[in-house]
Amino acid sequence: MVVVGGGLAGVRAVEALRARGFGGGLTLVSAEAHRPYDRPPLSKAVLAGDADDTAVDADWDALRCDLLLGERATALRLDGRGGAVATTAGELPFDGLVVATGATPVTLPGPGRQHVLRTLEDARDLRARLVPGARVVIVGAGWIGAEVATAAARKGGRVTVVEAGPAPLGHALGAELGARTAPWYAEAGVELRTGAGVASVEDGGLLLADGTRIDADAVVTGVGVRPNVGWLSGSGLDVERGVLTDSALRASVDGTARPDVVAVGDCAAWWSRRYGRRLLVEHWDTALNAPETAAATLLGEAAEYDAVPYFWSEQFGRMVQYAGRHEGAERRVDRGDPAAGPWSALWLTGDRIDAVLAVDRPRDLVQARKIMTTGAAVDSEKVTDPNIPLRQCVRA
Numbered sequence: 001m002v003v004v005g006g007g008l009a010g011v012r013a014v015e016a017l018r019a020r021g022f023g024g025g026l027t028l029v030s031a032e033a034h035r036p037y038d039r040p041p042l043s044k045a046v047l048a049g050d051a052d053d054t055a056v057d058a059d060w061d062a063l064r065c066d067l068l069l070g071e072r073a074t075a076l077r078l079d080g081r082g083g084a085v086a087t088t089a090g091e092l093p094f095d096g097l098v099v100a101t102g103a104t105p106v107t108l109p110g111p112g113r114q115h116v117l118r119t120l121e122d123a124r125d126l127r128a129r130l131v132p133g134a135r136v137v138i139v140g141a142g143w144i145g146a147e148v149a150t151a152a153a154r155k156g157g158r159v160t161v162v163e164a165g166p167a168p169l170g171h172a173l174g175a176e177l178g179a180r181t182a183p184w185y186a187e188a189g190v191e192l193r194t195g196a197g198v199a200s201v202e203d204g205g206l207l208l209a210d211g212t213r214i215d216a217d218a219v220v221t222g223v224g225v226r227p228n229v230g231w232l233s234g235s236g237l238d239v240e241r242g243v244l245t246d247s248a249l250r251a252s253v254d255g256t257a258r259p260d261v262v263a264v265g266d267c268a269a270w271w272s273r274r275y276g277r278r279l280l281v282e283h284w285d286t287a288l289n290a291p292e293t294a295a296a297t298l299l300g301e302a303a304e305y306d307a308v309p310y311f312w313s314e315q316f317g318r319m320v321q322y323a324g325r326h327e328g329a330e331r332r333v334d335r336g337d338p339a340a341g342p343w344s345a346l347w348l349t350g351d352r353i354d355a356v357l358a359v360d361r362p363r364d365l366v367q368a369r370k371i372m373t374t375g376a377a378v379d380s381e382k383v384t385d386p387n388i389p390l391r392q393c394v395r396a
């Protein structure tokens with residue numbers, strides 16, 4: 001078995017294959033020189049200076065896995081059954097393949113230096129720039145932008161966040177809900193400029209689409225990621241934005257599933273039976289749990305990945321958690337007063353919960369997620385009362 005990609009999804013695939021009794025040869029090839037590590041702390045504890053090593057706690061000796069670190073897969077050849085991965089360390093023939101190559105940040109046009117935040121090196125490099133008085137300009141008020149702004153402001157930087165949309169988190173939550181987070185920026189002393197598109201990153205700052213220049217000691221670009229699937233071109237695998245898979249996480253050629261090739265994590269667009277569509281979920285929880293299904297599939301067991309997607313972010317001293325999918329929901333209701341403290345929002349269709357956003361209300365997140373997983377109906381009057389635990393709102 002060959003695993004390409006040494007992020008969380010890659011290491012979890014290795015662990016799951018061994019845990020399920022696979023006793024054959026196992027190789028993990030990864031472009032990064034490090035053993036697999038967790039990325040969420042990069043924009044939190046690592047930027048803050050509270051951590052420097054986020055390695056995933058895996059027993060590599062017990063896993064009996066050949067680690068080819070700092071080596072890159074460059075092409076894939078598929079045979080009738082199995083095939084070979086061309087890598088910078090030579091060809092790796094396989095009977096089963098896990099594609100777990102993750103994603104890479106998108107960058108902006110322009111000749112100026114722009115920081116992105118994906119790797120440990122990125123985080124250490126940026127951390128060194130977050131000094132008192134530094135003018136830090138962050139492009140994108142999404143999850144990463146908000147977390148970097150939090151860290152930069154805490155370090156005493158003069159922080160500006162530039163967002164093309166009308167509000168922070170507009171893509172993820174919609175502008176109306178995202179706008180509730182705008183005061184958090186002001187409270188932290190961060191200037192938020194919405195409706196401001198960036199034309200280019202220049203030396204010493206950036207140029208907005210309307211011609212305004214913003215000077216900066218460091219420009220950080222946090223405008224999204226793109227799956228690392230270029231190495232698969234010419235392989236015949238069905239790839240759109242990510243590697244297309246069925247609900248067993250099997251990749252396909254011309255729409256026909258390959259039982260010997262699976263894809264997981266940020267590079268995979270998997271078919272969700274629950275939502276009746278493909279999902280490309282760039283979140284830690286998917287990279288953690290989907291490999292279990294992928295490993296079972298490779299070993300010929302019947303398995304399906306059908307989780308309710310979950311994500312969290314720590315920004316401006318708040319824990320923000322989201323689960324489900326709210327597209328197409330009939331309505332949204334609040335639990336608690338957003339202006340006064342912890343609150344949640346629930347998206348509902350009929351008496352079912354489609355999604356939850358919880359701000360410093362982790363119990364709402366856990367309970368709503370469980371309710372969504374089981375598909376239970378709720379009393380849609382009771383759920384608006386923040387003093388009634390959601391689990392008590394489930395209809396008998």
Ligand SMILES: Cc1cc2nc3c(=O)[nH]c(=O)nc-3n(C[C@H](O)[C@H](O)[C@H](O)COP(=O)(O)OP(=O)(O)OC[C@H]3O[C@@H](n4cnc5c(N)ncnc54)[C@H](O)[C@@H]3O)c2cc1C
Nearest residue numbers: 005007008009031039040072073101102265266282283284
């Ligand atoms: C700064 C940051 C903060 C985050 N915070 C959160 C959070 O708070 N909550 C949350 O839910 N999610 C968070 N995420 C998202 C989460 O970390 C990702 O969803 C997760 O890391 C995806 O894991 P992965 O293994 O699929 O991909 P990756 O972690 O991207 O790993 C892929 C690996 O494959 C390697 N690779 C790529 N191409 C090749 C190739 N051709 N050959 C060999 N190797 C290759 C890459 O170098 C990389 O090591 C955050 C991400 C970042 C970057």
